[in-house]
Amino acid sequence: MLPTFFVSVALAEATHLFCHVYEPQTAHGGLALIMLPPTILVCLGHAFLASYAYFFLALSLSIVLYRLSPLHPLYHVPGPWVWRVTKLIGMYMSWSGNQHRYLNEAHLKYGPVVRFGPNEVSIADVDAVPSVLGSAGLPKGQFYDGRKDPRAPSNLLAMQGEPHANRRRLWNRGMSTDSLREYEQMIARRATQLLDCIADLEIIDLAAWISRFTFDFMGDMAFGGGFELMHDEEQRYLIPIIQSFGATISIFTHVPWAAKTLSLFPIASRDRLRKFGVDNARRRIKSTAQTQDLFYHLMDEAGLEKQKPPLGDVIADGALAVVAGADTTASALASLFYFLMLHPKYYRRLQEEIDAHFPPGSDPLDTHSHADMKFLDACINEALRLKPPVPTNGPRQVPLGSQGKLIAGVFIPEGTQVYVPPYSLHLDPRYFSPDPDAFMPERWIDPAFASNTTAFIPFSYGPSNCVGKNLARKEMAMLTCVLIARLEFRFAPGFDVAGWPSQHRDYFTTSTGPLIVSVNKR
Numbered sequence: 001m002l003p004t005f006f007v008s009v010a011l012a013e014a015t016h017l018f019c020h021v022y023e024p025q026t027a028h029g030g031l032a033l034i035m036l037p038p039t040i041l042v043c044l045g046h047a048f049l050a051s052y053a054y055f056f057l058a059l060s061l062s063i064v065l066y067r068l069s070p071l072h073p074l075y076h077v078p079g080p081w082v083w084r085v086t087k088l089i090g091m092y093m094s095w096s097g098n099q100h101r102y103l104n105e106a107h108l109k110y111g112p113v114v115r116f117g118p119n120e121v122s123i124a125d126v127d128a129v130p131s132v133l134g135s136a137g138l139p140k141g142q143f144y145d146g147r148k149d150p151r152a153p154s155n156l157l158a159m160q161g162e163p164h165a166n167r168r169r170l171w172n173r174g175m176s177t178d179s180l181r182e183y184e185q186m187i188a189r190r191a192t193q194l195l196d197c198i199a200d201l202e203i204i205d206l207a208a209w210i211s212r213f214t215f216d217f218m219g220d221m222a223f224g225g226g227f228e229l230m231h232d233e234e235q236r237y238l239i240p241i242i243q244s245f246g247a248t249i250s251i252f253t254h255v256p257w258a259a260k261t262l263s264l265f266p267i268a269s270r271d272r273l274r275k276f277g278v279d280n281a282r283r284r285i286k287s288t289a290q291t292q293d294l295f296y297h298l299m300d301e302a303g304l305e306k307q308k309p310p311l312g313d314v315i316a317d318g319a320l321a322v323v324a325g326a327d328t329t330a331s332a333l334a335s336l337f338y339f340l341m342l343h344p345k346y347y348r349r350l351q352e353e354i355d356a357h358f359p360p361g362s363d364p365l366d367t368h369s370h371a372d373m374k375f376l377d378a379c380i381n382e383a384l385r386l387k388p389p390v391p392t393n394g395p396r397q398v399p400l401g402s403q404g405k406l407i408a409g410v411f412i413p414e415g416t417q418v419y420v421p422p423y424s425l426h427l428d429p430r431y432f433s434p435d436p437d438a439f440m441p442e443r444w445i446d447p448a449f450a451s452n453t454t455a456f457i458p459f460s461y462g463p464s465n466c467v468g469k470n471l472a473r474k475e476m477a478m479l480t481c482v483l484i485a486r487l488e489f490r491f492a493p494g495f496d497v498a499g500w501p502s503q504h505r506d507y508f509t510t511s512t513g514p515l516i517v518s519v520n521k522r
Helices: 004-021 027-043 048-068 081-085 088-096 099-110 128-133 161-174 177-198 206-223 233-252 256-262 268-286 294-298 311-342 344-357 374-386 422-426 469-486
Strands: 113-117 120-123 203-205 405-407 410-412 417-419 487-491 505-507 509-511 516-521
Touching: 004 027, 004 048, 027 048, 048 081, 081 088, 081 113, 088 099, 088 113, 088 233, 099 113, 099 120, 099 422, 099 505, 113 417, 120 410, 128 405, 161 294, 161 311, 177 206, 177 469, 203 206, 206 233, 206 268, 206 294, 206 311, 206 469, 233 256, 233 268, 233 311, 233 505, 233 509, 268 311, 294 311, 311 344, 311 374, 311 469, 311 487, 311 509, 344 374, 344 469, 374 469, 469 487
Parallel strands: 120 417
Antiparallel strands: 113 120, 203 516, 405 410, 487 516, 505 509
C-alpha cells in the first residue's frame, strides 16, 4: 500500500484541479466532494487521522499557493495578499458593514484596479463605467446567485438578458412620467402625515422617522397601502427584520454556493418577509385600487402584454420595490439632512430657495417649481455623491469563453467578477475636485469645479440601473421642501455629530445610525 501522505497529496491535487474546472454550485455539494477522497482512503485501510489531516493540509496549501502564484490569471492585479487567498475576508467586510471603506482604502493604496478576492477585481475608474455597466458591458454573474431564493421566483435585481428586459418593461410603465404624477399624491399624503407626527416633538431620531415615511409610502406605491409604520408602533418590527436579512444576504453573496445551501434551511427573517409579500399581494388583489400603483403595472392590469405575468413574479418585484426603495431613499434623505445641519450656510441657502418658491400660503409639496430649484438639486446630488445608497454595488462577470476583456487599460480574464464601486468613484479627486471629501453643493452649479458626471453613479448605470431613480429623486425633493419650509432642524445637544457618518453600514444598501435632532416649528 502506498504511504498515506503521498496518496493524500495526490488526491488533494486532483480534487483542486477538478473543483477548478467544475466548480461546485452548492456548499453541500462541495463538502461532499472534498470529504469523499479521505473517506475512501480510510475505507481502504489508511489511518483515519492521517488521511484527513494530510488531505486537507495539502488541499489548502495547493489552493493558497495557486491563488498567490503567477499561474493565476489575476496575478498581475495588485491587492492585499490575504484578499487574493480567501473570500472569508470579503465575508468579514460585509459582516462589519465597512466593505466600502476597506475597498476605498485599498484603492488609495494600490490604485484604480484592485484584486478584491481570488476571482474578483474592483475598478474605480470612469472608463470602467460604460465598459462594465453599460449596454455593451458585462452580464451579471455569481454574486446575484447568492441573492436568489431557489424556492421562489427571481426579482428584477437578479435577472438579466431577455427575461430582465421583459420584466423591466413592466417596471418602466410603473415609473413613467404619468405614473410618477400618480405617486406624487401618495408622497404628499405621507409627507403631510410625517409632518403631523413630528411637528410637536422636541427631540426625534430623524433617520428613524424618515425610514418609517419611506416604508409607508413604498407600501402605498407598490401594494396600494397596508403600511402604517408612522402611526402603528407594532408594525415597526418590519424595518429591523429587513435590515437583518439584508445584512445576512450581503455576507453570503461573497460565497453564492453557500447561499444556495443556506436557502434550504428555515430563516425566520426571510420567511417573515416572504409572508409579508404574499399577504400584501393578496390584500391588493382583493381591493379595488383607487390609483394605478406599481402593482397595477407589474400585474399588467391594463392588459398590454400577450400573457399575464405570474403572481409569484409580481410578489417578488413588489417586495423588492418596498425593500430597495425604502432603504435607499431613507439613507439618502438622512444623509442630506445631516450635511445640511452640519453646514448651516448651505441649510440657510436651501431654506431661502424653498421660501422663495413656496411663500406663505403656497404648498411646498407642489412639484412644478422643482425644475427651477437648482440648489435643491445640487444638494441632493452632493448627498448622493458622498453617501451613495448602494456604496459598492453588485459586480458583473466577464463571460466564460470570451477570452477576457480589456477594462480601463487592464486585461481582465474570463470568469472574473468586476466591481465598479460608486463610493470610491465619488471620492476620487480625478473626477470631483477640489475637496472630494467635502459637502460642497456648488460643485454641481459652478463650472469652476471639476466634476466628471460619468463618474456619478448613485443609481448605477446602463440597462440594469435603478429603475426607480426618478421616483427617489422626486420623493427626496418633495419631503425636503415640506420639512424645511415648515420646520427648523438642529443637531440635538449631546449628539455625536462627528461620529454619525462612521455608523453608515454597507449591506448592499446603506444602513444609517440614529440621527438625533431638535425640531421647532417655523
